[in-house]
Amino acid sequence: MDEHPYTVVVGVSPGSASPTALRWAHEQAAQRGGRVVAVRAWRTTGPQATPSGTTAARVPxxxxxxxxxxxxxxxxxxxxxxxxxxxxxxxxxxxxxxxLLDAARDADLLVVDAPRSIASAPLFAHRLVYAASCPVVVMPPRISGEPRTPLERAGWAAVRAAGSAGRPGLGTPRG
Known part of the structure; x- marks a missing residue:
């Protein structure tokens, strides 16, 4: 029987460095004598335009x-x-x-910070949970210590309002 070590895959955001997710993943792996795999996705950037509208001489x-x-x-x-x-x-x-899904294919756990973008937050985590082949832990912004911005508060209020629009008597559950 081929025994593999307990493996925790953690997504590391280029914007925030996902400190809470990294620390939590590291602790989980240490408690089980396992390993951590930190993953970051990247894309090729397009050529930058100069003020004259032409592309820069050097394209990365x-x-x-x-x-x-x-x-x-x-x-x-x-x-x-x-x-x-x-x-x-x-x-x-x-x-x-x-x-993240490819890296977590044979992992025991996938850990990510909740995306900071209001537009992608619910969909990104939701899609990971339903597509992953292992349990997924999503660190909410409150645990990560990220302060809520006025724009974020307004954005979530709009999402809640849209969810109950056209349904009289339907309110936001109290928790």
């Missing part, structure tokens, strides 16, 4: 973009867990959802 290559993504992932994980973290680091070209 996919190799340059991949090296930059790995460099940033290395520094983000080290900033959160320290330099001797022992985490396996992977950068994957493409969509973040597909990158």
């Amino acid at each position: 290559s996919s190799t340059d973009t991949e090296h930059e993504a790995m460099s940033r992932l290395v520094s983000d994980v080290a900033a959160v867990l320290g330099p001797d973290h022992g985490v396996e680091l992977r950068v994957v070209r493409g969509d973040r959802r597909r990158a």
Whole structure:
């Protein structure tokens, strides 16, 4: 029988570095004598335009973009867990959802921070939960310590209002 170590895959956002998800994933793996795989998706950037409207002389290559993504992932994980973290680091070209699902195919747990974008937050986590082959833990912004911005509060109010629009008597559940 081939025994694999307990594996926790954690998505590391390029914007926030997902500190809460990284720490929690690291603790879960340590408690079970397992390993952590930190994943970040990347995409090739398009050419930048100059003020005259022409494209810049140097267009970043996919190799340059991949090296930059790995460099940033290395520094983000080290900033959160320290330099001797022992985490396996992977950068994957493409969509973040597909990158996480592929990395978690044989994992025991997938951990992500809730997306900070109001528009993608419910759909991203929802799609991960239903498509993953292992349990998924989504760290809510309140646990991550992210303050709610006025725009975010207004956005969620609009989502709640849209959900009950046209249904008299339907209110937001009190929790």
